[in-house]
Amino acid sequence: MKSRNWQFFIALLFTAAVVLAPRPAMAALGGDVSSVQADQQHMKAALQITTAPAYTVHELHQDTGTVVKEFISPAGKVFAVSWSGPFMPDLHQVLGGYFEQFSQAVQTRARRPGHAPLNINQNGLVVQTGGHMRAYFGRAYLTDALPATVRAEDIH
């Protein structure tokens, strides 16, 4: 979905009290909350913040229509990401420091005939992708970094 409500976007900028100083691109998954601003600039996305009891969700609405969510613990760490939309997100950006592990896991997995959803669960990193053309979705999370009351089902 595309958010083209510029007044809403400007209001969000102010209420989020974000300092938009340029930063080097940093890890999203496993990174800290300050890296979300880098992601926002990199992705040219409008930002929405939702607060749940055990975590905060920063929702980045890219102008391509893909939505990326970053789940942030009370300590400010991105413990999960999810995405949905007409394009796969840049997994280098979204998985950050975990991209290499993911890439290795994908390339060394046993291949099955035909195309099927992906479920990588290895050494504390879970990456799951599904969907089809025009509607891709997926999520990634760190099993050791889920806040106490958060279940995997909450991440989507």
Place this chain on the structure above:
Amino acid sequence: MRRFLMAVLLGTLAVAIGCGGGSGSTSSTTQTIATPTQNVQPLIVDGGSTAFQQASGSIYVNGPFVTLTVCAPGSTTNCNTIDHVLLDTGSYGLRLLSFTSGGELTTAVQSALPATSVSGNPSGECVQFVDMTFLWGPVATADVKVAGEVASSVPVHVVGEGSAFSTVPASCGLAGSTDDDDSLVGLGANGILGVGPFPQDCGPACVTTEPTGVGAIYYSCPSTGCVPSTIPLAQQVQNPVSLFAADNNGVIVEFPAASGPEPTLSGSLVFGIGTQSNNGLGSATVLGINSSGNFTTNFNGSTMPDSFLDSGSNSLDFDDNSIPGCQVNTFFDCPATPTNLSAMNLGANGATSTVSFSVINADNAFNSFPTAGVVPGLAGPSDGSFTSFDFGLPFFYGKNVFTSIAGKTAPGGTPPYWAY
């Protein structure tokens, strides 16, 4: 001989159908499978082409294949007839493996297909599948002929070749990826005929925007190298059915039931819904599809809003923690005994439909029937999020499954919809 066998098969079917293939709204319905004619093309599930089986050393289980003809636009002689094209209700558009990559689209025909250009530069496409495999190659236009239907100047995806396209862009697939499916063994077929419920394979998103790197689908390829680009709707790779002169509002996939693993299974691909005497909806339930191309499946206490009917997948893929996975064929389910389950599908139009299905032990089936191209009840897990039920080809056995195309008019509801 073929017509005689088909008549016998139909006769047997009329008696045999009535249980097992589905319940709820479609129980006790006689399944009629259309005979090949102007708007009907045979389908075959046969384990894959001989060339594929020999090159891979394996059988492509539950792959539905169709034969079609592709010609240079306006030509009746500069053509290839290509067999073992995967019939896929879960994707959109025709993709053909080039001869030099192991397919049947010859260099002679391929070089006569006008290259698609945007702003003066040839277009390339990187199609990413969710398992990180991908297809890369140029976009070109061709006449596509199936049975008696013709689509003129359809944008198609040529997989694997073209001098400007021999280098896969770094943003296509994972860097250094082994997941390049631009080969007969990788793809498992000579092509994919995507007959899903939308006309273009990307749609409005690719008209106005493009990701700057990874995730981009369409590329502009000047001599300096391919870069992501936007592309107008009319030039995107397109479901050829939507461009037929008639019978262009959708397709019906018709396979009889299979009682167990078999070497082959024959069916029919019917063009058009409610346009001729052989393609009416009958008593099928119409399930509306949302703008993502999905409906909701309620299964085992989970609500799965990203569910779809996918003849291009060879198993029922859904998450269920109570079904053990296999020891040998680890992608699939291995319950101790065949398990009967049911799910309720909820369409975007509010319609509901309960479906019953079986899950068999894949290790036992492959062990006992190593050459079976048809394995009903083959199932496996989805991505693990419990949000998506991918109804692969086993769902289609014993049902006539209708796919209508968004933007067209069809009986029973406003497309896009699936019906069965």
